[in-house]
Amino acid sequence: MMNTTLLIEDTTIVTMNAQRDVLAAASIAITGDRIAALGPMAELRARYPDAEVMDGRGKVVLPGLINCHTHISMSLQKGVTLAVPDGLYRVMWPVERSLIPEDVYFGALVGGAEALKGGTTCVVDHYFYAEQVARATIQLGLRGILGHTLMSRLGPITGDRELEEGLDFVRRWKGRHPLVIPWLAPHATDTVAAHWLVHLREVATHEGVGLHLHLAQSLQERTYIQQQFGMGCVDYLHRMGFLGPDVLAAHCIYIDEREMALLVDSGAHPVYCPMGHALSGNPMRAWELVRRGAGVLIGTDCVCSNNVMDLVGELRIAGASQKQLTGDHTALPADKILEMVTVDAAAAIGMGNQLGALAPGYLADLIMLDMRGLHAAPNYSLFDNIVYTCTGRDVETVIVNGQIVVQAGSLVTADEAELVALSETKGRALIQRAVEKEEDLAWLWEERYG
Ligand SMILES: [Zn+2]
Numbered sequence: 001m002m003n004t005t006l007l008i009e010d011t012t013i014v015t016m017n018a019q020r021d022v023l024a025a026a027s028i029a030i031t032g033d034r035i036a037a038l039g040p041m042a043e044l045r046a047r048y049p050d051a052e053v054m055d056g057r058g059k060v061v062l063p064g065l066i067n068c069h070t071h072i073s074m075s076l077q078k079g080v081t082l083a084v085p086d087g088l089y090r091v092m093w094p095v096e097r098s099l100i101p102e103d104v105y106f107g108a109l110v111g112g113a114e115a116l117k118g119g120t121t122c123v124v125d126h127y128f129y130a131e132q133v134a135r136a137t138i139q140l141g142l143r144g145i146l147g148h149t150l151m152s153r154l155g156p157i158t159g160d161r162e163l164e165e166g167l168d169f170v171r172r173w174k175g176r177h178p179l180v181i182p183w184l185a186p187h188a189t190d191t192v193a194a195h196w197l198v199h200l201r202e203v204a205t206h207e208g209v210g211l212h213l214h215l216a217q218s219l220q221e222r223t224y225i226q227q228q229f230g231m232g233c234v235d236y237l238h239r240m241g242f243l244g245p246d247v248l249a250a251h252c253i254y255i256d257e258r259e260m261a262l263l264v265d266s267g268a269h270p271v272y273c274p275m276g277h278a279l280s281g282n283p284m285r286a287w288e289l290v291r292r293g294a295g296v297l298i299g300t301d302c303v304c305s306n307n308v309m310d311l312v313g314e315l316r317i318a319g320a321s322q323k324q325l326t327g328d329h330t331a332l333p334a335d336k337i338l339e340m341v342t343v344d345a346a347a348a349i350g351m352g353n354q355l356g357a358l359a360p361g362y363l364a365d366l367i368m369l370d371m372r373g374l375h376a377a378p379n380y381s382l383f384d385n386i387v388y389t390c391t392g393r394d395v396e397t398v399i400v401n402g403q404i405v406v407q408a409g410s411l412v413t414a415d416e417a418e419l420v421a422l423s424e425t426k427g428r429a430l431i432q433r434a435v436e437k438e439e440d441l442a443w444l445w446e447e448r449y450g
Contacts, residue, residue: 005048006030006404008368008397010041011056014382016063016342016357020335022382028061030364033178033402037360058372059396060386062338063358064121064143064365065311066345069212069250069271069299071127071149072111072136073104076427078303082279084444088218092304094441096128096156098434103426104129108136110423111302111309113414116142118310118392121365121400124248124271124299124349126185126212128157130169134180141405141413143365145349146173147185147212150200152193163196170209178401181209181349188214189233190224194240201242210246210349215270216259217251234259243268248348250299253277253284260285260292269295269348272340274317276305287322287331297348298340310392311341312369319387334387368397370409 006029013023015038027044029036029051037044045051077095081087104127115123122143127133130148137144148166151158166184173182184200186192192200192213204211216222216233225233234255237243245267252263252270263270270289277283289296300306300314315337322332346356354363369390371379376389398406405413435442 005036005051007044007048007051008054008056008061012060013038013358014060014062017359030402033364035358035360035362035364060369060371062367063342063356064367065119065341066122067120067299067311068124068248068297068345069273069301070123070125071302072115072123072125073107073127073133074302074304075111076103076107076423076430079307081304093156094438095434098430098437101129101132103430105132105136106422106426108133110419112137112140112142113411113419114309116140116398116405119312119367119395124212138177138179141400141403143179143400145181145183147183149185149187151187151191152196154191155187167203170207183210183212185212188217188221189236190221197242198240212248215249215252216254219254222254232256232259234262238262251284253282260289264293269297271297271299273299273301274314274321276301278317278321283321283325287326295344295348297345313391315387334383337387338383364399364402366399367395369394370396
């Protein structure tokens, strides 16, 4: 954290404040972990004569983006489920049965670094061995709403000890580090027993932490809940009193009209994962949910089902996919998309008065996009240009909690070349262990990649 003030000067600032002000030729001052001031360049230069100065000309400063559903540690398994029918069950879980804690740590370093470089300053993440994820995110300087993934059946790691660890993770990390906000993370409705879900709901309320899960993400999940309980997945959670504004529910794909209304009424947040949904051929009806009043958010999900952790690039896919799905070119406009990854997301994680906007007193989580390139000129419509012309590769600077973590497009907190090499060696070692143990996986792997 810097003791002196940092001034980003002569830039365009998309504040996402209540008035949605966009300031031209303005400066932003950061002191410690907070935004100290925003305003005209000359005024701030006079107020902070000793500040360290960063040139913001031709660039756009935005609140740091919040990726509301991901598993950064899965970077070692990049693309392994792509175009494999039932890939979750046939590839992902068999590979995960060979996971060791070290894989989760290195995967989180790789995935977290990619997320930062792509403009994400906060991830809502859950995975096995969450302790290792916390270790990596702190090292990278990435903010994380982190949970230890809990499964009682079907999955690669199950059992009561996992439930204990998930609860313990919250107790260990609550209030311990500014970058780690622990949540509870049941995996999904078909993989977590009802009595676990009820218990987790009670603990979440008691501890004041949120709940992050997958909901109605596969046809298998919906079919199982339908057969066991005679209802849809959302209805099932609603009847056990699980849903509420502190619930982030990824996917919500296999739901009916009534369940859409239940999501809206409960205040739970469906998380749309545009690229993963597009690649699977089954998108969430995100725009319809937004129109009905649901607090829909956006996530990249893991790189198994997306291949990249580029949240800026994901915005373009969000807009395009929903317009295509609805046949309506006005569906999910750019300003709404930007709200979903800033102010809306911050409010959903309970940090709406500290994150998601650029205002004095807010935490200094922000990104700067370089918009001087050929692709971004001429700039007639700023929000459309951010959403539809920019990708994560245009992210020049990333600041989290007042610390510069990406500068001139390069990681400050980790050696990128080292991470690339690590992802190759650790990733291949994991796959090799898995194919030696899993006969069906060995066959599938040989057929696809052999
Ligand atoms: Zn997921």
